Amino acid sequence: MTTGAQALLAALQVEGVEVCFANPGTTELDVVRAFDAVPGMRCVLGLQENVCTGAADGYGRMRGAPAATLLHLGPGFANGIANLHNARRAHTPIVNLIGDHMSWHLPFDAPLTSDIESLARPVSGWVHRVASAGDAAWAGREAVRASLARGGQGATVIFPADFQVGEAGGSDEAAGADTGEEPAPAPDLAACAARLKSARKVLFLLGGGGPASGLGARGQRAAARLCAALGASAYAETFPSRAERGGGLPDFDRLPYFPEPARAVLDEADVVVLAGALPPVTYFGYEGHPSRMVEPGRLLALGAPGEPVADYLEALAGMLDGPGWQDAAPAPLPVQQGRLTPAAISATVARLLPEDAIVSVEGGTCGYPFYAASAASARHTALTNTGGAIGQGLPVALGAAIASPGRRVVALLSDGSTQYTVQTLWSLAHENLPVVVLIAANHQYGILRKELARGEQPGPQAEALTSLDRPRIDWTRLADGYGVPSSRVETAEELAEAFAAACARSGPTLIEMQL
Amino acid sequence: MTTGAQALLAALQVEGVEVCFANPGTTELDVVRAFDAVPGMRCVLGLQENVCTGAADGYGRMRGAPAATLLHLGPGFANGIANLHNARRAHTPIVNLIGDHMSWHLPFDAPLTSDIESLARPVSGWVHRVASAGDAAWAGREAVRASLARGGQGATVIFPADFQVGEAGGSDEAAGADTGEEPAPAPDLAACAARLKSARKVLFLLGGGGPASGLGARGQRAAARLCAALGASAYAETFPSRAERGGGLPDFDRLPYFPEPARAVLDEADVVVLAGALPPVTYFGYEGHPSRMVEPGRLLALGAPGEPVADYLEALAGMLDGPGWQDAAPAPLPVQQGRLTPAAISATVARLLPEDAIVSVEGGTCGYPFYAASAASARHTALTNTGGAIGQGLPVALGAAIASPGRRVVALLSDGSTQYTVQTLWSLAHENLPVVVLIAANHQYGILRKELARGEQPGPQAEALTSLDRPRIDWTRLADGYGVPSSRVETAEELAEAFAAACARSGPTLIEMQL
Known part of the structure; x- marks a missing residue:
């Protein structure tokens, strides 16, 4: 049966x-x-x-x-x-x-x-x-x-x-209903092209996803052609689910996180094209900042998440006579020296990133600087924390490694957020996956310190509730406990050596980066 | 403002x-x-x-x-x-x-x-x-x-x-509604006494909770008097939130977990007194076993959880001329030797348990044998996993230690369940709490192996999904990583020495017990 x-x-x-x-x-x-x-x-x-x-x-x-x-x-x-x-x-x-x-x-x-x-x-x-x-x-x-x-x-x-x-039998008792859906109709590209041509300043907001998304290679190349044709600019959405990056792809930064710099970017445009991205809203509500960062009249929808936005961008680039785009080998990144900083970590990892790597990025410490630096990396795929529930970066790296045999996976994480799902280390060891886990250890909830600094001076309870300093977590011991080889580095030179060695191993490695 | x-x-x-x-x-x-x-x-x-x-x-x-x-x-x-x-x-x-x-x-x-x-x-x-x-x-x-x-x-x-x-002001805009409630009326104790007197065989099921519950010291002593007067027996509910135990209190075991032995106990009685316990149901549904282990006609309700059940038990003991109860110093537990087993662990911990300790028990490996052995311990308070969501034992120990300054807390746990909330170790170190964490490490989800063994021989996937063996988690390294001193023991002698030393320390200690 x-x-x-x-x-x-x-x-x-x-x-x-x-x-x-x-x-x-x-x-x-x-x-x-x-x-x-x-x-x-x-x-x-x-x-x-x-x-x-x-x-x-x-x-x-x-x-x-x-x-x-x-x-x-x-x-x-x-x-x-x-x-x-x-x-x-x-x-x-x-x-x-x-x-x-x-x-x-x-x-x-x-x-x-x-x-x-x-x-x-x-x-x-x-x-x-x-x-x-x-x-x-x-x-x-x-x-x-x-x-x-x-x-x-x-x-x-x-x-x-x-x-x-119980016995399933051969029949499908509840058969009939079908959750399949018709694909969404394509946008009116001629009307879009006309609006873009008549705009003063266009900004493309590219949404993440698979190869047909705005942040696949095709979508970004088409966006670059459109930028050249229109004198426009383009940004990735702030937290893309997946973005192709490096290897000479166009260098589009992410829309900034805090409302002031995000608005500085968005306010310049009279047309903001949503290329698989949702209308931008502030991450949290901030007094004096409207939640909706672009009023609806300035938005131009070019497909929702999951729609073949790259096709639409390519078609528009053709209609608007966008010049050709050739991926050009990026300029080599400078070798970093001395004490570790978020910038030094980001530049070092970006410089040494293996071709075709997958990078799961979580945490305020290195997330932004790495994304900026990694335009000059070898071609790779970036995955970010889309929903703000922290403790996502390491499990996502696990799943990406299972999904993509043969590809090196790098998890660039922070100490506060990685604690939520630290048990992932065991599964990495159990499955012997080629994942390099980089922990930026600043021994605090850095993002909360930043948010607190936007208001008055925090008191001792606020300091204590954002500190991970007593005792300092020893990530190398945790990794050992779960069977993952590990080391601790304090300089850019040490990081470069440890990261290169980790990328040569067949199984997982954890590197604690002291900030 | x-x-x-x-x-x-x-x-x-x-x-x-x-x-x-x-x-x-x-x-x-x-x-x-x-x-x-x-x-x-x-x-x-x-x-x-x-x-x-x-x-x-x-x-x-x-x-x-x-x-x-x-x-x-x-x-x-x-x-x-x-x-x-x-x-x-x-x-x-x-x-x-x-x-x-x-x-x-x-x-x-x-x-x-x-x-x-x-x-x-x-x-x-x-x-x-x-x-x-x-x-x-x-x-x-x-x-x-x-x-x-x-x-x-x-x-x-x-x-x-x-x-x-925002400005709270002085007023209570929504004041008026009140969630306070009247205390539940006391049961008709004369009618209860009459029913108990005419019963063939009475079983008291004692519910956990604070000092006025069925499993506080008063409630258990009164239950012992009633057992003597009626030729009755008494059991703790299977997973009490809190029970006083040891130091010469009556030795009431917990109602067994699996339906066969639980029914063997319950079927003997024609009256089952719910003394702050809920009507017993099987933990999971098992084919051939009714969910409800006692039909309503055999139940006698003597107060719900949270009601002063000890008062009712004491009143009934008086009405039924129950003989007096004197806590008698328990017979000393035998010193264990050699390889660790659940029984050896339980007897060792029970023997050395400090007076007035709080014991948070979770996990199938040592939970039952310890509860049985600890009747002969010094007087202590036991806390168990009431809802079956595992990863509870260590956080409960943390909270109990914060609630009870000056009392030694022992967390007697299993390796599978403790992984869910392993981060608790950091808070124990951060607060420097007198908690001894005992991990019974059998490197498997033992309870699932037991449940699988009730059916046909499990295949390789079932074996793999219940195994924590590749790699073995090194709990001493995890403890070190979180700043908790630790050791590993393999014999009862080593456990006795390590446990006694841990109970003398002011802060937390973890002991991995190899099974």
Whole structure:
């Protein structure tokens, strides 16, 4: 016989799901058993659920197709919500499988019972509770399709334990409904071209994503041609899910984070083209700054996230006679010396970055300077924290490495944010993945110190609540504890040597960078 | 002027809140500033939110009064849901403060925006969104009262950033509503006594909680008198939030976890007295076992969790002429030798447990054998995992230590579950708390192996997803990394020596126990 769990896994595989990031419990054991009965799914164990969901985010960004997660009831799922929030902002397709109690056990409010739907909805575009073992195959298939809808989203299947083990049969009881969707219509490119031609100053805001996005290589080259044709400028959105970078691609910086410098850039333009980016709003609300940084009349929509924006940009470049663009080898970056600073770290990593690397960037310390410096790097892919829930950079690196065999992955992180999902180190060692983990250790929540500095002088409690200094966390010991080789560096020369050596290793390495 | 944040903190303090377990972000910075302006609240920083919420659970269990948590928007709160789920099952009063965007910023769906209410409701008996700075004082006061209602629960305040910094004024705009509640009426004790007298075989199921609960010292002594008078037996509920134990108190075991042995105990009785315990249901649903382990006709309710059940038990013992009870010094536990086993660990820790210790027990490996052995320990307080969301034991120990200055805290944990909140070690070092962390390291998810063994032979994927063996986590390195002194032991003799030494230290210690 075929169990519900086997039928669901088979459906996922038919729809192209190849990997499951899992932290199962008792109510998922029949799915676990089904991994053996329906072979072909690669299972990656995470020791905490945000490891699994963040990895699924990194995987989905690189593949444009969903990984599955397998999580334990409401509390286990809750542990993965933060990184599902980030994935939602990245428009990443993910299929979440959550086991639940036997359907007949639910009314008795056993200790692990909770309102899973209420927890799932804020991070799921689609939520389905499996209603029978015969419903499982349909649920698996539709979950994959739903995850790919609306430019990519979370699709969550709640799977009661009795329907995992029950007889699935051959039929699809709930078949019929279909979450597939028509592609969005292309924008009126002639009208767009006309508006751009008549504009005084155009700014392109390029949204991240896969090869057809505004921040794929094609999209950026077309944007460069348009900039040349129009005397326009272009920026990446502040936190792109994925951007191609370096190797002579055009050097477009990210829109600044704080409202003052962002507005300085945006206010110059009378037309802001949203090339797969959302209308820019301030990250937080700041007194005296409108949330909406560009009034609607100045916006020109050229496709939402997930739409083939590169095609539209290329077509516009042709219509507006944009000159050709040739990637030119970037000027070599200067060798850094002496004490580590965010600038020195960024320049060193950018200079030594291997060709075709994937860089997961998180944290205020090195995020911006690295993105600026890495225009002169070898060609690589950058992934950033899209939703602001910190503890995302390391799991995303894990998932990107699983998604992209043969590519070197670099996680450029900060000490405060990486603590949230430090357990990821074990999965990197367990899977022996080629990930170089760089921890900028300034022993504080630096971004909060910056935000506090915008107001009056902080007092001792405010200092204490933003300090990680007593005791200082020893990242090399943590890495050792999880089986990841590690070192600590204090100068740019030491970093260069350690980073180059780490990039030559087949497995993971952690380098603590003392600031 | 008084800001909304200051007004709320002042209200919390008036209502008796002394401690805040915090992991703030940008939208909580005006609460952070208010900690300096309204001094008196002890702030304890956690590096991940389940550290904060689990600590608040441990604190609330020991104090019977709420601690506050301070968490960052929806994603930060989500990171703390799992331990709030456990706290909900423990009936622990907790006041959660969640910062949110400026109220006028919310409609713009900035990256960190999410449906906080949907996330909060499953673990909060009371949720309130502050509607103005003038509403903040009322919200603080009512949150404390709500947290103490219904035997103890989560009360969650969502606090938009503009109302934190706005002028609170002197008035209470929303005053009037009151979450206070009448105490539940006492049961009809004469009718209870009559039913007990006419019963063939009575079983008392004692619920955990504070001094007036069924598992306080008074409640257990009264239950022992009743057992003697009636020829009855008594058990602790399977996962008590708090139980007094040892030092000659009656030796009542916990109701077993799996349905077969639990039913063997329960089926013998024609009357099962719920002394602050809920009607027993199986932990998970198991085919062939009804969820409800005792049909309603055999149940006799003697007070819900949070009610003064010890008073009722004492009154019944008097009415039924129960003989007196004298705590008798327990027989000394035998010294263990040789290789570590769960039994040897349990007997060793039980033998050497300091007087008046608090023991936070989590994990299937040592939880049951320790609870059995510890009847012969010095008098102590045991705290268990009430809700099944693992990663609770270490944060609960942190909170219990903050709540109970001068008492030694022992956290008897397993390697799988402790990984979820390993960051707690830093807070133990930061606060220099007298906590001895004992990790039973069997390098697997043992409880899942046990559950898998109830079915057919697990395959290689099932083996891999329940194994923590490649690489083995080195807990001593992790402890070193967080500034906690540590050692590894492999024999009962080594454990005895290391445990005694750890109990003599003023700060935290971790001991990895190799199984």
